[in-house]
Amino acid sequence: MAIVEENLPGAAFLAFPGQAHYLGAELAERFGIETPAPPETPVPFVEGRAQWLGDLLYLPDFHGTVFPYWAKTALSKPFLMRFGSIGEAARGLMAKARNWTPYCFTVFRRTELVQEKLPFLHFKPRAFPYEIPHTPMGFYTLLDGNVLLASADTANCAPGGAVAFVEDHTNPPSRAxxxxxxxxxxxxxxxxxxxxxxxxxxxxxxxxxxxxxxxxxxxxxxxxxxxxxxxxxxxxxxxxxxxxxxxxxxxxxxxxxxxxxxxxxxxxxxxxxxxxxxxxxxxxxxxxxxxxxxxxxxxxxxxxxxxxxxxxxxxxxxxxxxxxxxxxxxxxx
Ligand SMILES: C[S@@+](CC[C@H](N)C(=O)[O-])C[C@H]1O[C@@H](n2cnc3c(N)ncnc32)[C@H](O)[C@@H]1O
Structure with a gap:
């Protein structure tokens, strides 16, 4: 099967874990955009509809260039890619950018297999001090075994979309x-x-x-x-x-x-x-x-x-x- 791509309108925003409600509130109060409540279990993707894909909120009508603070990262040029095999998915992504962060809310094992075929990136917590690379970071999520939603243009370059550090549980006087x-x-x-x-x-x-x-x-x-x-x-x-x-x-x-x-x-x-x-x-x-x-x-x-x-x-x-x-x-x- 050949790779088939389709550009999507709008943008998608990844909420910080457990903070989807803050992202929804910011979109409503700051941007005047009402968003649906996150579903309890994953539901099939429907084109043209505002919807949560796990912690990823897709908004077909978002056309701004200013993104919400409560977005861990933003997918500013989303597209769908239909593919037949794991190798095809990886090749299709690499044709657009080198570095890709996966986000998984369904088909977990298949996402791992796609990621293994992409250039290696380190997503584990870092030791401080750490320098965030300036290389662009693409972002993708599998919607099912043969379709992914992705954007090579995202709001930040941090692998994984955020900075996390190896924690010291002994020496600091507070977690702050x-x-x-x-x-x-x-x-x-x-x-x-x-x-x-x-x-x-x-x-x-x-x-x-x-x-x-x-x-x-x-x-x-x-x-x-x-x-x-x-x-x-x-x-x-x-x-x-x-x-x-x-x-x-x-x-x-x-x-x-x-x-x-x-x-x-x-x-x-x-x-x-x-x-x-x-x-x-x-x-x-x-x-x-x-x-x-x-x-x-x-x-x-x-x-x-x-x-x-x-x-x-x-x-x-x-x-x-x-x-x-x-x-x-x-x-x-
Ligand atoms: C969240 S804690 C700070 C934690 C600290 N950054 C750390 O890493 O351990 C906030 C602190 O602000 C202090 N505080 C509140 N109002 C203040 C003020 N007007 N001047 C100085 N300290 C104040 C409180 O006493 C409290 O210790």
């Missing part, structure tokens, strides 16, 4: 360290900025118990940590960590800066975080920023647009974020 590791990895990818390193000064706002400070110290940087509560003892005794019990938002940049990095994981309303970020950037006393934007209930999307609109900045949803987004800023040199 994974968010900063991921944010620093994306900051390097998007802005080419060096990771924090020895000789650099970092302000960690809302630092307790110290997962983020632990990452910064692990990279060799000096840390000025501010919280209402102390950090874990190992950090409190570290001579490269200065701890201040204070409200992080009432410390003015001119009193404590300059810093190479200002990072914040403070639990606060976005309305409070935004002017604080603007003040730091306007002061010229910070080079780079990573801030968690904590969200509750309904999201004020106009406010999120103001974070994203700050020059040399980006808002994204990390693999390690739940109901929160992350703001990245890197001063253009």
């Amino acid at each position: 360290y994974l968010k900063l590791q991921e944010a620093l990895t994306w900051a390097r990818h998007f802005f080419g900025v060096e990771r924090p390193h020895a000789g650099q000064r970092c302000f960690d706002a809302g630092a307790c118990p110290g997962g983020w400070s632990w990452v910064l110290r692990g990279l060799g940087a000096d840390v000025f940590a501010v919280d209402r509560s102390e950090l874990a003892p190992g950090l409190m005794h570290d001579k490269h960590v200065t701890f201040l019990r204070h409200d992080a938002f009432t410390l003015r940049p001119g009193e404590i800066g300059p810093f190479d990095w200002v990072v914040s994981d403070v639990i606060c309303y976005p309305e409070r975080l935004l002017p604080w970020i603007e003040e730091w950037i306007a002061s010229g006393l910070v080079q780079n920023m990573v801030c968690t934007i904590k969200l509750q209930g309904g999201i004020d999307w106009k406010l999120i647009d103001r974070f994203a609109g700050i020059p040399d900045s980006r808002v994204l949803h990390l693999n390690y974020n739940k109901h929160e987004l992350t703001f990245l800023h890197a001063h253009r040199r």
Whole structure:
């Protein structure tokens, strides 16, 4: 059987595991697109219909170039490929791109066999620090034994569509360290900025118990940590960590800066975080920023647009974020 391809209209978005409802809510509130509820068991693909394929949401009427934050990756030029054999499926994909991430919600074994015929990619968790390659990453899913839905154009280059790290269950004072590791990895990818390193000064706002400070110290940087509560003892005794019990938002940049990095994981309303970020950037006393934007209930999307609109900045949803987004800023040199 010859390979038969058919371009599909619209786009498809992969939800983060367990976060399909956030993706649906964002599409409704931010894009005005109502989406169906995910089915309990896989249902056959129907062309022209908005539908969930496992955690992958296909929207035939989506024509935007801005994608939802809650999409782990986006398939911006979807197509169907009908094939007779596993070898045909692999050859058909390789004719379009070298690197392919599979997503499996049905026909699991056949997907594995297709993937084995494609150039090898490593999908296991990475050791931090890790550099995301800039090579384009295609994405495909088998709809049944002889049809796949794919796109060679996707929203990000990370193998698997997201960054995951080998976890350290012993040393970090909190699991929050994974968010900063991921944010620093994306900051390097998007802005080419060096990771924090020895000789650099970092302000960690809302630092307790110290997962983020632990990452910064692990990279060799000096840390000025501010919280209402102390950090874990190992950090409190570290001579490269200065701890201040204070409200992080009432410390003015001119009193404590300059810093190479200002990072914040403070639990606060976005309305409070935004002017604080603007003040730091306007002061010229910070080079780079990573801030968690904590969200509750309904999201004020106009406010999120103001974070994203700050020059040399980006808002994204990390693999390690739940109901929160992350703001990245890197001063253009
Ligand atoms: C999610 S925790 C931070 C976890 C930390 N990033 C880590 O890796 O372990 C949020 C912290 O923000 C602190 N916090 C809340 N409001 C604050 C403020 N105005 N100034 C300083 N710290 C604040 C809380 O005390 C809490 O320790």
